[in-house]
Amino acid sequence: MEPLFLKPVFQEKIWGGDQLHTVFGFDLPNDKIGEDWAISAHPHGVSVVENGPFKGWKLDKLWEEHKEVFGNPSEEVFPLLTKILDAADDLSVQVHPDDEYGLKHEGELGKTECWYVIDAKPGSKIVYGHNAETREELAEMIKDEEWNKLLRYVPVKKGDFFYVPSGTIHAIGSGILILETQQSSDTTYRVYDYDRKDDEGNTRELHIQQSIDVTTVPAISPYLEIQESRNGNSSIVTYLETEFFNVYEWDVAGQLSLKKTGAYTLMTVVDGYGNLVVNGQSYEVKAGSSCILPNDIESWMLEGEMKVIASTPGK
Incomplete structure:
Protein backbone atom coordinates (compact mmCIF):
# COMPACT_ATOMS: atom_id res chain seq x y z
CA MET A 1 0.00 0.00 0.00
CA GLU A 2 1.18 3.52 -0.79
CA PRO A 3 0.84 6.61 1.40
CA LEU A 4 -2.45 8.35 0.66
CA PHE A 5 -1.65 11.93 -0.38
CA LEU A 6 -4.62 14.27 -0.05
CA LYS A 7 -5.79 17.34 -1.92
CA PRO A 8 -6.30 20.36 0.38
CA VAL A 9 -9.79 21.74 1.01
CA PHE A 10 -9.78 25.52 1.50
CA GLN A 11 -12.23 27.37 3.72
CA GLU A 12 -12.86 31.10 3.35
CA LYS A 13 -13.05 32.94 6.68
CA ILE A 14 -13.69 36.53 7.74
CA TRP A 15 -10.33 36.40 9.57
CA GLY A 16 -8.38 34.58 6.84
CA GLY A 17 -5.36 35.78 4.86
CA ASP A 18 -2.95 34.68 2.15
CA GLN A 19 -0.22 32.80 4.05
CA LEU A 20 -1.43 29.46 2.76
CA HIS A 21 -0.16 30.80 -0.58
CA THR A 22 2.90 32.76 0.51
CA VAL A 23 4.20 30.12 2.95
CA PHE A 24 3.00 26.86 1.40
CA GLY A 25 2.53 27.80 -2.25
CA PHE A 26 -1.11 26.78 -2.46
CA ASP A 27 -3.13 28.27 -5.31
CA LEU A 28 -5.86 30.09 -3.39
CA PRO A 29 -9.17 31.42 -4.78
CA ASN A 30 -8.82 34.69 -2.82
CA ASP A 31 -6.86 36.32 0.03
CA LYS A 32 -9.40 35.47 2.74
CA ILE A 33 -8.64 31.76 3.08
CA GLY A 34 -8.45 30.95 6.76
CA GLU A 35 -8.16 27.17 6.74
CA ASP A 36 -6.67 24.32 4.78
CA TRP A 37 -8.51 21.17 5.78
CA ALA A 38 -5.49 19.03 5.03
CA ILE A 39 -6.86 15.63 6.13
CA SER A 40 -10.62 15.51 6.54
CA ALA A 41 -13.58 13.20 6.12
CA HIS A 42 -15.98 15.74 7.63
CA PRO A 43 -18.96 16.52 5.36
CA HIS A 44 -18.15 20.26 5.45
CA GLY A 45 -14.88 19.59 3.61
CA VAL A 46 -13.89 16.10 2.46
CA SER A 47 -10.34 15.32 1.31
CA VAL A 48 -9.75 13.48 -1.96
CA VAL A 49 -6.92 10.98 -2.48
CA GLU A 50 -4.47 12.16 -5.13
CA ASN A 51 -2.46 9.02 -5.86
CA GLY A 52 -2.34 5.24 -5.98
CA PRO A 53 -5.12 2.67 -6.39
CA PHE A 54 -7.58 4.89 -4.51
CA LYS A 55 -6.86 8.02 -6.55
CA GLY A 56 -10.03 10.13 -6.80
CA TRP A 57 -11.67 8.52 -3.77
CA LYS A 58 -13.13 10.77 -1.10
CA LEU A 59 -11.79 9.99 2.35
CA ASP A 60 -15.22 9.45 3.91
CA LYS A 61 -16.12 6.89 1.24
CA LEU A 62 -12.77 5.16 1.58
CA TRP A 63 -13.28 4.92 5.35
CA GLU A 64 -16.77 3.53 4.85
CA GLU A 65 -15.96 0.94 2.19
CA HIS A 66 -12.35 -0.05 2.91
CA LYS A 67 -11.90 -0.15 6.67
CA GLU A 68 -9.01 -2.58 6.19
CA VAL A 69 -6.90 0.35 4.95
CA PHE A 70 -7.17 1.77 8.48
CA GLY A 71 -6.86 -1.48 10.43
CA ASN A 72 -10.61 -2.24 10.57
CA PRO A 73 -11.51 0.35 13.24
CA SER A 74 -14.89 0.31 14.96
CA GLU A 75 -15.73 4.03 14.60
CA GLU A 76 -18.50 4.87 12.16
CA VAL A 77 -16.79 8.08 11.02
CA PHE A 78 -13.14 8.95 10.46
CA PRO A 79 -12.32 10.41 13.89
CA LEU A 80 -9.59 12.96 13.14
CA LEU A 81 -9.23 16.22 11.23
CA THR A 82 -5.99 18.06 10.47
CA LYS A 83 -6.04 21.75 9.54
CA ILE A 84 -3.61 24.56 8.83
CA LEU A 85 -5.05 27.90 10.00
CA ASP A 86 -3.91 31.35 8.88
CA ALA A 87 -5.19 33.93 11.36
CA ALA A 88 -4.70 37.27 9.60
CA ASP A 89 -7.19 38.65 12.13
CA ASP A 90 -8.40 37.46 15.54
CA LEU A 91 -10.66 34.41 15.54
CA SER A 92 -13.83 34.62 17.59
CA VAL A 93 -13.67 33.71 21.28
CA GLN A 94 -15.26 30.27 21.30
CA VAL A 95 -15.72 26.95 23.04
CA HIS A 96 -16.51 23.42 21.86
CA PRO A 97 -18.73 20.74 23.44
CA ASP A 98 -17.66 17.28 24.55
CA ASP A 99 -18.89 14.14 22.77
CA GLU A 100 -21.97 13.70 24.95
CA TYR A 101 -23.25 17.25 24.43
CA GLY A 102 -22.22 17.37 20.77
CA LEU A 103 -23.96 14.13 19.85
CA LYS A 104 -27.09 15.06 21.79
CA HIS A 105 -27.47 18.63 20.53
CA GLU A 106 -25.59 18.75 17.20
CA GLY A 107 -25.60 15.15 16.00
CA GLU A 108 -21.80 14.95 15.80
CA LEU A 109 -18.76 14.42 17.95
CA GLY A 110 -17.54 17.01 20.37
CA LYS A 111 -14.33 18.83 19.62
CA THR A 112 -11.11 18.47 21.52
CA GLU A 113 -8.17 19.93 19.61
CA CYS A 114 -4.52 20.93 19.89
CA TRP A 115 -2.30 23.50 18.21
CA TYR A 116 1.25 23.53 16.96
CA VAL A 117 2.36 27.11 16.24
CA ILE A 118 4.05 27.06 12.82
CA ASP A 119 4.81 30.76 13.01
CA ALA A 120 3.73 33.84 14.95
CA LYS A 121 4.39 37.52 14.50
CA PRO A 122 6.03 39.36 17.44
CA GLY A 123 3.47 40.17 20.13
CA SER A 124 1.01 37.47 19.03
CA LYS A 125 -1.25 35.99 21.67
CA ILE A 126 -4.11 33.58 22.14
CA VAL A 127 -7.10 33.40 24.45
CA TYR A 128 -6.64 30.26 26.53
CA GLY A 129 -9.01 29.81 29.45
CA HIS A 130 -11.04 32.13 31.66
CA ASN A 131 -11.14 33.54 35.19
CA ALA A 132 -14.71 32.75 36.32
CA GLU A 133 -14.95 30.59 39.44
CA THR A 134 -18.59 29.54 39.01
CA ARG A 135 -20.96 29.07 36.09
CA GLU A 136 -23.08 31.91 37.47
CA GLU A 137 -20.06 34.20 37.47
CA LEU A 138 -19.22 33.10 33.92
CA ALA A 139 -22.74 33.95 32.75
CA GLU A 140 -22.66 37.33 34.48
CA MET A 141 -19.28 38.31 33.03
CA ILE A 142 -20.39 37.33 29.54
CA LYS A 143 -23.64 39.26 29.95
CA ASP A 144 -21.74 42.35 31.12
CA GLU A 145 -19.11 41.90 28.36
CA GLU A 146 -16.26 42.02 30.88
CA TRP A 147 -13.90 40.39 28.39
CA ASN A 148 -10.62 41.69 29.78
CA LYS A 149 -11.62 40.47 33.23
CA LEU A 150 -12.97 37.13 32.01
CA LEU A 151 -10.45 35.99 29.42
CA ARG A 152 -6.90 34.74 29.91
CA TYR A 153 -4.39 35.87 27.29
CA VAL A 154 -1.20 33.93 26.62
CA PRO A 155 1.72 35.12 24.42
CA VAL A 156 2.82 32.65 21.74
CA LYS A 157 5.87 32.06 19.58
CA LYS A 158 6.93 29.73 16.81
CA GLY A 159 7.17 26.12 17.99
CA ASP A 160 4.71 26.42 20.90
CA PHE A 161 2.16 23.66 21.48
CA PHE A 162 -1.22 23.91 23.21
CA TYR A 163 -3.77 21.26 24.18
CA VAL A 164 -7.36 22.56 23.96
CA PRO A 165 -9.82 20.05 25.47
CA SER A 166 -13.54 20.47 24.89
CA GLY A 167 -14.95 23.02 27.33
CA THR A 168 -11.93 25.34 27.01
CA ILE A 169 -12.69 28.96 26.08
CA HIS A 170 -10.12 29.89 23.47
CA ALA A 171 -9.25 32.02 20.46
CA ILE A 172 -6.32 32.16 18.05
CA GLY A 173 -5.04 35.71 17.76
CA SER A 174 -3.99 37.59 14.63
CA GLY A 175 -0.59 36.95 13.12
CA ILE A 176 -0.50 33.24 14.01
CA LEU A 177 -0.12 30.28 11.65
CA ILE A 178 -1.18 27.01 13.27
CA LEU A 179 -1.38 23.28 12.56
CA GLU A 180 -4.47 22.00 14.34
CA THR A 181 -5.18 18.36 15.14
CA GLN A 182 -8.76 17.80 16.28
CA GLN A 183 -11.69 15.46 16.51
CA SER A 184 -13.71 15.35 13.30
CA SER A 185 -16.29 17.96 14.30
CA ASP A 186 -17.28 21.40 13.05
CA THR A 187 -19.33 22.46 16.07
CA THR A 188 -18.20 25.83 17.41
CA TYR A 189 -20.02 27.98 19.96
CA ARG A 190 -19.05 31.65 19.67
CA VAL A 191 -18.88 33.57 22.92
CA TYR A 192 -17.65 36.89 21.51
CA ASP A 193 -16.73 38.12 18.03
CA TYR A 194 -15.51 41.70 18.67
CA ASP A 195 -18.81 43.05 17.28
CA ARG A 196 -17.34 42.86 13.77
CA LYS A 197 -19.43 42.58 10.64
CA ASP A 198 -19.12 40.55 7.46
CA ASP A 199 -19.04 41.97 3.91
CA GLU A 200 -22.82 42.34 4.01
CA GLY A 201 -22.82 44.31 7.26
CA ASN A 202 -24.07 41.46 9.43
CA THR A 203 -22.63 40.35 12.75
CA ARG A 204 -21.97 36.63 13.11
CA GLU A 205 -24.22 34.48 15.26
CA LEU A 206 -23.25 34.01 18.89
CA HIS A 207 -24.13 30.96 21.00
CA ILE A 208 -24.19 32.33 24.52
CA GLN A 209 -26.33 29.74 26.29
CA GLN A 210 -24.57 26.80 24.65
CA SER A 211 -21.22 28.35 25.56
CA ILE A 212 -22.23 28.69 29.20
CA ASP A 213 -23.55 25.13 29.20
CA VAL A 214 -20.37 23.48 27.89
CA THR A 215 -17.56 25.60 29.35
CA THR A 216 -15.45 23.89 32.00
CA VAL A 217 -15.74 25.94 35.23
CA PRO A 218 -13.34 26.70 36.83
CA ALA A 219 -10.97 26.59 33.86
CA ILE A 220 -8.38 23.82 33.75
CA SER A 221 -4.89 24.33 32.36
CA PRO A 222 -3.78 20.90 31.09
CA TYR A 223 -0.32 19.74 32.11
CA LEU A 224 1.72 18.54 29.13
CA GLU A 225 4.36 15.90 29.67
CA ILE A 226 6.29 16.61 26.46
Whole structure:
Protein backbone atom coordinates (compact mmCIF):
# COMPACT_ATOMS: atom_id res chain seq x y z
CA MET A 1 0.00 0.00 0.00
CA GLU A 2 1.18 3.52 -0.79
CA PRO A 3 0.84 6.61 1.40
CA LEU A 4 -2.45 8.35 0.66
CA PHE A 5 -1.65 11.93 -0.38
CA LEU A 6 -4.62 14.27 -0.05
CA LYS A 7 -5.79 17.34 -1.92
CA PRO A 8 -6.30 20.36 0.38
CA VAL A 9 -9.79 21.74 1.01
CA PHE A 10 -9.78 25.52 1.50
CA GLN A 11 -12.23 27.37 3.72
CA GLU A 12 -12.86 31.10 3.35
CA LYS A 13 -13.05 32.94 6.68
CA ILE A 14 -13.69 36.53 7.74
CA TRP A 15 -10.33 36.40 9.57
CA GLY A 16 -8.38 34.58 6.84
CA GLY A 17 -5.36 35.78 4.86
CA ASP A 18 -2.95 34.68 2.15
CA GLN A 19 -0.22 32.80 4.05
CA LEU A 20 -1.43 29.46 2.76
CA HIS A 21 -0.16 30.80 -0.58
CA THR A 22 2.90 32.76 0.51
CA VAL A 23 4.20 30.12 2.95
CA PHE A 24 3.00 26.86 1.40
CA GLY A 25 2.53 27.80 -2.25
CA PHE A 26 -1.11 26.78 -2.46
CA ASP A 27 -3.13 28.27 -5.31
CA LEU A 28 -5.86 30.09 -3.39
CA PRO A 29 -9.17 31.42 -4.78
CA ASN A 30 -8.82 34.69 -2.82
CA ASP A 31 -6.86 36.32 0.03
CA LYS A 32 -9.40 35.47 2.74
CA ILE A 33 -8.64 31.76 3.08
CA GLY A 34 -8.45 30.95 6.76
CA GLU A 35 -8.16 27.17 6.74
CA ASP A 36 -6.67 24.32 4.78
CA TRP A 37 -8.51 21.17 5.78
CA ALA A 38 -5.49 19.03 5.03
CA ILE A 39 -6.86 15.63 6.13
CA SER A 40 -10.62 15.51 6.54
CA ALA A 41 -13.58 13.20 6.12
CA HIS A 42 -15.98 15.74 7.63
CA PRO A 43 -18.96 16.52 5.36
CA HIS A 44 -18.15 20.26 5.45
CA GLY A 45 -14.88 19.59 3.61
CA VAL A 46 -13.89 16.10 2.46
CA SER A 47 -10.34 15.32 1.31
CA VAL A 48 -9.75 13.48 -1.96
CA VAL A 49 -6.92 10.98 -2.48
CA GLU A 50 -4.47 12.16 -5.13
CA ASN A 51 -2.46 9.02 -5.86
CA GLY A 52 -2.34 5.24 -5.98
CA PRO A 53 -5.12 2.67 -6.39
CA PHE A 54 -7.58 4.89 -4.51
CA LYS A 55 -6.86 8.02 -6.55
CA GLY A 56 -10.03 10.13 -6.80
CA TRP A 57 -11.67 8.52 -3.77
CA LYS A 58 -13.13 10.77 -1.10
CA LEU A 59 -11.79 9.99 2.35
CA ASP A 60 -15.22 9.45 3.91
CA LYS A 61 -16.12 6.89 1.24
CA LEU A 62 -12.77 5.16 1.58
CA TRP A 63 -13.28 4.92 5.35
CA GLU A 64 -16.77 3.53 4.85
CA GLU A 65 -15.96 0.94 2.19
CA HIS A 66 -12.35 -0.05 2.91
CA LYS A 67 -11.90 -0.15 6.67
CA GLU A 68 -9.01 -2.58 6.19
CA VAL A 69 -6.90 0.35 4.95
CA PHE A 70 -7.17 1.77 8.48
CA GLY A 71 -6.86 -1.48 10.43
CA ASN A 72 -10.61 -2.24 10.57
CA PRO A 73 -11.51 0.35 13.24
CA SER A 74 -14.89 0.31 14.96
CA GLU A 75 -15.73 4.03 14.60
CA GLU A 76 -18.50 4.87 12.16
CA VAL A 77 -16.79 8.08 11.02
CA PHE A 78 -13.14 8.95 10.46
CA PRO A 79 -12.32 10.41 13.89
CA LEU A 80 -9.59 12.96 13.14
CA LEU A 81 -9.23 16.22 11.23
CA THR A 82 -5.99 18.06 10.47
CA LYS A 83 -6.04 21.75 9.54
CA ILE A 84 -3.61 24.56 8.83
CA LEU A 85 -5.05 27.90 10.00
CA ASP A 86 -3.91 31.35 8.88
CA ALA A 87 -5.19 33.93 11.36
CA ALA A 88 -4.70 37.27 9.60
CA ASP A 89 -7.19 38.65 12.13
CA ASP A 90 -8.40 37.46 15.54
CA LEU A 91 -10.66 34.41 15.54
CA SER A 92 -13.83 34.62 17.59
CA VAL A 93 -13.67 33.71 21.28
CA GLN A 94 -15.26 30.27 21.30
CA VAL A 95 -15.72 26.95 23.04
CA HIS A 96 -16.51 23.42 21.86
CA PRO A 97 -18.73 20.74 23.44
CA ASP A 98 -17.66 17.28 24.55
CA ASP A 99 -18.89 14.14 22.77
CA GLU A 100 -21.97 13.70 24.95
CA TYR A 101 -23.25 17.25 24.43
CA GLY A 102 -22.22 17.37 20.77
CA LEU A 103 -23.96 14.13 19.85
CA LYS A 104 -27.09 15.06 21.79
CA HIS A 105 -27.47 18.63 20.53
CA GLU A 106 -25.59 18.75 17.20
CA GLY A 107 -25.60 15.15 16.00
CA GLU A 108 -21.80 14.95 15.80
CA LEU A 109 -18.76 14.42 17.95
CA GLY A 110 -17.54 17.01 20.37
CA LYS A 111 -14.33 18.83 19.62
CA THR A 112 -11.11 18.47 21.52
CA GLU A 113 -8.17 19.93 19.61
CA CYS A 114 -4.52 20.93 19.89
CA TRP A 115 -2.30 23.50 18.21
CA TYR A 116 1.25 23.53 16.96
CA VAL A 117 2.36 27.11 16.24
CA ILE A 118 4.05 27.06 12.82
CA ASP A 119 4.81 30.76 13.01
CA ALA A 120 3.73 33.84 14.95
CA LYS A 121 4.39 37.52 14.50
CA PRO A 122 6.03 39.36 17.44
CA GLY A 123 3.47 40.17 20.13
CA SER A 124 1.01 37.47 19.03
CA LYS A 125 -1.25 35.99 21.67
CA ILE A 126 -4.11 33.58 22.14
CA VAL A 127 -7.10 33.40 24.45
CA TYR A 128 -6.64 30.26 26.53
CA GLY A 129 -9.01 29.81 29.45
CA HIS A 130 -11.04 32.13 31.66
CA ASN A 131 -11.14 33.54 35.19
CA ALA A 132 -14.71 32.75 36.32
CA GLU A 133 -14.95 30.59 39.44
CA THR A 134 -18.59 29.54 39.01
CA ARG A 135 -20.96 29.07 36.09
CA GLU A 136 -23.08 31.91 37.47
CA GLU A 137 -20.06 34.20 37.47
CA LEU A 138 -19.22 33.10 33.92
CA ALA A 139 -22.74 33.95 32.75
CA GLU A 140 -22.66 37.33 34.48
CA MET A 141 -19.28 38.31 33.03
CA ILE A 142 -20.39 37.33 29.54
CA LYS A 143 -23.64 39.26 29.95
CA ASP A 144 -21.74 42.35 31.12
CA GLU A 145 -19.11 41.90 28.36
CA GLU A 146 -16.26 42.02 30.88
CA TRP A 147 -13.90 40.39 28.39
CA ASN A 148 -10.62 41.69 29.78
CA LYS A 149 -11.62 40.47 33.23
CA LEU A 150 -12.97 37.13 32.01
CA LEU A 151 -10.45 35.99 29.42
CA ARG A 152 -6.90 34.74 29.91
CA TYR A 153 -4.39 35.87 27.29
CA VAL A 154 -1.20 33.93 26.62
CA PRO A 155 1.72 35.12 24.42
CA VAL A 156 2.82 32.65 21.74
CA LYS A 157 5.87 32.06 19.58
CA LYS A 158 6.93 29.73 16.81
CA GLY A 159 7.17 26.12 17.99
CA ASP A 160 4.71 26.42 20.90
CA PHE A 161 2.16 23.66 21.48
CA PHE A 162 -1.22 23.91 23.21
CA TYR A 163 -3.77 21.26 24.18
CA VAL A 164 -7.36 22.56 23.96
CA PRO A 165 -9.82 20.05 25.47
CA SER A 166 -13.54 20.47 24.89
CA GLY A 167 -14.95 23.02 27.33
CA THR A 168 -11.93 25.34 27.01
CA ILE A 169 -12.69 28.96 26.08
CA HIS A 170 -10.12 29.89 23.47
CA ALA A 171 -9.25 32.02 20.46
CA ILE A 172 -6.32 32.16 18.05
CA GLY A 173 -5.04 35.71 17.76
CA SER A 174 -3.99 37.59 14.63
CA GLY A 175 -0.59 36.95 13.12
CA ILE A 176 -0.50 33.24 14.01
CA LEU A 177 -0.12 30.28 11.65
CA ILE A 178 -1.18 27.01 13.27
CA LEU A 179 -1.38 23.28 12.56
CA GLU A 180 -4.47 22.00 14.34
CA THR A 181 -5.18 18.36 15.14
CA GLN A 182 -8.76 17.80 16.28
CA GLN A 183 -11.69 15.46 16.51
CA SER A 184 -13.71 15.35 13.30
CA SER A 185 -16.29 17.96 14.30
CA ASP A 186 -17.28 21.40 13.05
CA THR A 187 -19.33 22.46 16.07
CA THR A 188 -18.20 25.83 17.41
CA TYR A 189 -20.02 27.98 19.96
CA ARG A 190 -19.05 31.65 19.67
CA VAL A 191 -18.88 33.57 22.92
CA TYR A 192 -17.65 36.89 21.51
CA ASP A 193 -16.73 38.12 18.03
CA TYR A 194 -15.51 41.70 18.67
CA ASP A 195 -18.81 43.05 17.28
CA ARG A 196 -17.34 42.86 13.77
CA LYS A 197 -19.43 42.58 10.64
CA ASP A 198 -19.12 40.55 7.46
CA ASP A 199 -19.04 41.97 3.91
CA GLU A 200 -22.82 42.34 4.01
CA GLY A 201 -22.82 44.31 7.26
CA ASN A 202 -24.07 41.46 9.43
CA THR A 203 -22.63 40.35 12.75
CA ARG A 204 -21.97 36.63 13.11
CA GLU A 205 -24.22 34.48 15.26
CA LEU A 206 -23.25 34.01 18.89
CA HIS A 207 -24.13 30.96 21.00
CA ILE A 208 -24.19 32.33 24.52
CA GLN A 209 -26.33 29.74 26.29
CA GLN A 210 -24.57 26.80 24.65
CA SER A 211 -21.22 28.35 25.56
CA ILE A 212 -22.23 28.69 29.20
CA ASP A 213 -23.55 25.13 29.20
CA VAL A 214 -20.37 23.48 27.89
CA THR A 215 -17.56 25.60 29.35
CA THR A 216 -15.45 23.89 32.00
CA VAL A 217 -15.74 25.94 35.23
CA PRO A 218 -13.34 26.70 36.83
CA ALA A 219 -10.97 26.59 33.86
CA ILE A 220 -8.38 23.82 33.75
CA SER A 221 -4.89 24.33 32.36
CA PRO A 222 -3.78 20.90 31.09
CA TYR A 223 -0.32 19.74 32.11
CA LEU A 224 1.72 18.54 29.13
CA GLU A 225 4.36 15.90 29.67
CA ILE A 226 6.29 16.61 26.46
CA GLN A 227 9.03 14.08 25.71
CA GLU A 228 11.84 14.20 23.16
CA SER A 229 13.99 11.37 21.86
CA ARG A 230 17.05 11.91 19.64
CA ASN A 231 17.82 9.87 16.55
CA GLY A 232 21.16 11.07 15.22
CA ASN A 233 20.66 14.70 14.26
CA SER A 234 16.90 14.18 14.05
CA SER A 235 14.35 13.92 16.86
CA ILE A 236 10.87 12.76 17.77
CA VAL A 237 8.81 14.88 20.15
CA THR A 238 5.75 13.34 21.82
CA TYR A 239 3.31 16.12 22.64
CA LEU A 240 0.17 14.21 23.58
CA GLU A 241 -1.15 10.71 24.06
CA THR A 242 -4.89 10.93 24.80
CA GLU A 243 -8.13 9.09 24.20
CA PHE A 244 -8.79 11.37 21.21
CA PHE A 245 -5.45 11.45 19.40
CA ASN A 246 -1.71 11.09 19.86
CA VAL A 247 0.40 13.92 18.42
CA TYR A 248 4.08 13.95 17.52
CA GLU A 249 6.67 16.19 15.90
CA TRP A 250 9.27 14.63 13.61
CA ASP A 251 12.20 17.01 13.26
CA VAL A 252 14.24 15.66 10.34
CA ALA A 253 17.87 16.67 9.83
CA GLY A 254 19.26 14.22 7.29
CA GLN A 255 17.34 11.03 7.97
CA LEU A 256 14.75 9.74 10.42
CA SER A 257 13.54 6.12 10.49
CA LEU A 258 10.08 5.54 11.97
CA LYS A 259 7.79 2.63 12.78
CA LYS A 260 4.04 2.74 13.13
CA THR A 261 2.64 3.29 16.62
CA GLY A 262 -1.05 3.31 15.69
CA ALA A 263 -3.46 1.65 13.29
CA TYR A 264 -2.72 4.45 10.79
CA THR A 265 -0.78 7.69 10.84
CA LEU A 266 -1.60 11.20 9.64
CA MET A 267 1.30 13.50 8.72
CA THR A 268 1.64 17.09 7.51
CA VAL A 269 4.93 18.77 6.63
CA VAL A 270 4.89 22.22 8.25
CA ASP A 271 8.40 23.33 7.26
CA GLY A 272 11.15 22.29 4.86
CA TYR A 273 11.19 19.57 2.25
CA GLY A 274 12.58 16.14 1.45
CA ASN A 275 11.41 12.62 0.72
CA LEU A 276 9.15 10.06 2.35
CA VAL A 277 10.49 6.57 1.62
CA VAL A 278 8.08 3.62 1.92
CA ASN A 279 9.02 0.08 0.84
CA GLY A 280 11.84 1.42 -1.31
CA GLN A 281 9.59 3.94 -3.08
CA SER A 282 10.45 7.62 -2.61
CA TYR A 283 7.80 10.36 -2.52
CA GLU A 284 8.76 14.03 -2.62
CA VAL A 285 7.22 16.06 0.20
CA LYS A 286 7.39 19.73 1.13
CA ALA A 287 5.76 22.24 3.46
CA GLY A 288 2.01 21.78 3.07
CA SER A 289 2.14 18.12 1.98
CA SER A 290 -0.29 15.88 3.86
CA CYS A 291 -0.83 12.15 3.73
CA ILE A 292 -2.14 9.14 5.60
CA LEU A 293 0.11 6.12 6.15
CA PRO A 294 -2.28 3.14 6.01
CA ASN A 295 -2.33 0.23 8.41
CA ASP A 296 -0.17 -2.11 6.36
CA ILE A 297 2.78 0.32 6.21
CA GLU A 298 4.89 -0.88 9.13
CA SER A 299 7.86 1.49 8.76
CA TRP A 300 9.11 4.41 6.69
CA MET A 301 11.96 6.87 6.42
CA LEU A 302 12.07 10.63 6.06
CA GLU A 303 15.04 12.20 4.29
CA GLY A 304 15.88 15.90 4.05
CA GLU A 305 15.44 18.93 6.24
CA MET A 306 11.87 19.22 7.48
CA LYS A 307 9.50 19.44 10.38
CA VAL A 308 6.42 17.19 10.39
CA ILE A 309 3.41 17.09 12.72
CA ALA A 310 1.97 13.59 12.89
CA SER A 311 -0.97 12.02 14.67
CA THR A 312 -2.52 8.63 15.29
CA PRO A 313 -5.95 7.70 16.66
CA GLY A 314 -6.32 7.89 20.43
CA LYS A 315 -5.44 5.18 22.91
